[in-house]
Amino acid sequence: MSGQDADxxxxxxxxxxxxxxxxxxxxxxxxxxxxxxxxxAFSAVSGVCNHVGGPLGQGRLDGDYIVCPWHGWKFHHxxxxxxxxxxxxxxxxxxxxxxNGRVLVNAAAASRRGKKPHPPHPLEKIVRRGEPGGTxxxxxxxxxxxxxxxxxxxxxRYSTSDALLDSALASAGERGAATRLIRLAELKFRACEGYYxxxxxxxxWPCSITQxxxxxxxxxxxxxxxxxxxxxxxxxxxxWGQASSLYYRMVERMNCIQNQETIADRVLLRDKIVGLIVxxxxxxxxxxxxxxxxxxxxLGCQFPQFPFIAHSRGWSHEDMENxxxxxxxxxxxxxxxxxxxxxxxxxxxxxxxxxxxxxxxxRGGRKAHRLGGAESAE
Ligand code: FES
Numbered sequence: 001m002s003g004q005d006a007d008x009x010x011x012x013x014x015x016x017x018x019x020x021x022x023x024x025x026x027x028x029x030x031x032x033x034x035x036x037x038x039x040x041a042f043s044a045v046s047g048v049c050n051h052v053g054g055p056l057g058q059g060r061l062d063g064d065y066i067v068c069p070w071h072g073w074k075f076h077h078x079x080x081x082x083x084x085x086x087x088x089x090x091x092x093x094x095x096x097x098x099x100n101g102r103v104l105v106n107a108a109a110a111s112r113r114g115k116k117p118h119p120p121h122p123l124e125k126i127v128r129r130g131e132p133g134g135t136x137x138x139x140x141x142x143x144x145x146x147x148x149x150x151x152x153x154x155x156x157r158y159s160t161s162d163a164l165l166d167s168a169l170a171s172a173g174e175r176g177a178a179t180r181l182i183r184l185a186e187l188k189f190r191a192c193e194g195y196y197x198x199x200x201x202x203x204x205w206p207c208s209i210t211q212x213x214x215x216x217x218x219x220x221x222x223x224x225x226x227x228x229x230x231x232x233x234x235x236x237x238x239x240w241g242q243a244s245s246l247y248y249r250m251v252e253r254m255n256c257i258q259n260q261e262t263i264a265d266r267v268l269l270r271d272k273i274v275g276l277i278v279x280x281x282x283x284x285x286x287x288x289x290x291x292x293x294x295x296x297x298x299l300g301c302q303f304p305q306f307p308f309i310a311h312s313r314g315w316s317h318e319d320m321e322n323x324x325x326x327x328x329x330x331x332x333x334x335x336x337x338x339x340x341x342x343x344x345x346x347x348x349x350x351x352x353x354x355x356x357x358x359x360x361x362x363r364g365g366r367k368a369h370r371l372g373g374a375e376s377a378e
Pocket of ligand 1: 049050051052053054055068069070071072073
C-alpha cells in the first residue's frame with residue numbers, strides 16, 4: 001500500500017452514515033473531522049473550529065455551512081471556507097470517497113487551515129496597578145459602585161440601596177478616591193447563554209457574547225472589574241429573599257472571569273476589595289450577603305473588616321413606604337455606608353502596599369484542581 005493509500009480511513013457504511021446530515025468522526029484515533037451528507041454526497045472538513053476549537057462535527061448544517069455548536073462560527077461543509085467575506089478564515093478540507101459501500105476519508109488534509117488575523121479584544125490584556133503601563137501604585141484609589149436595583153430609568157424613584165450606595169461613593173470621593181457609578185438598569189446586556197454548559201473551554205475570556213455582539217454593554221462592567229477599579233461597592237435590594245435579578249444577570253455573565261481560574265489557571269481579579277450594601281423591606285440579609293461574598297470570594301476578591309452594611313425591618317413589615325422613609329431619614333445608615341467605603345479604601349491601600357497578590361496565584365477557586373479530572377490521575 002502506498003503512503004497515500006495508507007491515509008484513507010474507513011469511517012463506516014455509507015448507507016448508515018447518510019442518515020445524518022452532519023456528524024463527527026475520528027481518523028486514526030487523532031484527527032477529528034466533520035462529515036456531512038448533503039445533496040446526495042459526502043464531504044469532510046476538519047472537526048476543530050478556528051475560534052477556540054469547538055467540535056464542528058457536533059454542530060448543525062445551515063444550508064451549505066456548518067454552524068459551530070459553541071459560538072456559531074460558520075464554515076462551508078465541503079470547502080472549509082468561512083462565510084462570504086470571511087473565506088480566509090477556513091478549516092482544512094479532507095477528500096472523501098465511497099468504495100464498496102464504505103465511506104473513506106483521507107486523513108491528510110487537502111487544504112490548509114487559515115486564520116484571518118483578528119485584533120485582540122480591548123479586554124484581553126489586563127494591566128495591573130504598579131505594572132509597566134498600568135496605574136502607578138500610589139495614584140488615587142478607584143471605586144466603582146454597582147447599582148443592581150431595577151427601575152424605569154426614565155422615571156427614577158427613591159431606591160434605598162441606591163441611596164446608600166450614593167452616600168458610600170460620596171464618602172470615597174471626599175477621601176480623594178476616583179469614583180464611578182454603573183447602574184445596571186441603564187445597560188442593555190444579554191443574559192449568559194451558558195456556553196460553559198457545552199464545554200468548559202467554550203466559555204472564553206473576554207466573554208464570547210462581548211466579543212461577538214458590539215451592542216452588548218457588559219464590556220463597561222468587565223472593564224471596571226478587571227481593570228479600572230480597586231474597590232467594588234455592590235448594592236442590591238432583596239427581592240423574594242434574594243439579591244435582585246439584575247445582580248444575578250451580571251453575576252452569570254461573570255462566569256467567564258471565574259472560569260479562567262478553572263480552565264487556564266488565570267486569575268483576572270487581584271488586589272480587589274468588595275463592600276456590599278443590602279437593603280430589604282423584609283428579610284434574608286445573611287443569606288443574600290453569604291451568596292454575594294461567596295461569589296466575589298471565588299473570583300479572588302478580598303473584603304474589608306465588616307464587609308457589608310444592610311437594613312431590613314423584618315418579615316412582617318409590608319409597609320414599604322415606611323421602609324423608604326426610614327432609610328431616607330436615617331443618618332446612621334448613611335454614616336454606615338460612608339464608613340463601609342472608608343474601610344474598603346483602607347483595606348485596598350493596605351493590600352496594594354503589601355502587594356499580597358503580586359505573585360502568581362496558582363489553582364485559585366474552590367475546586368483547586370485541574371480541568372478534566374486530573375486529580376484522579378495524580
Ligand atoms: S465558534 Fe467555534 S469555538 Fe467558538
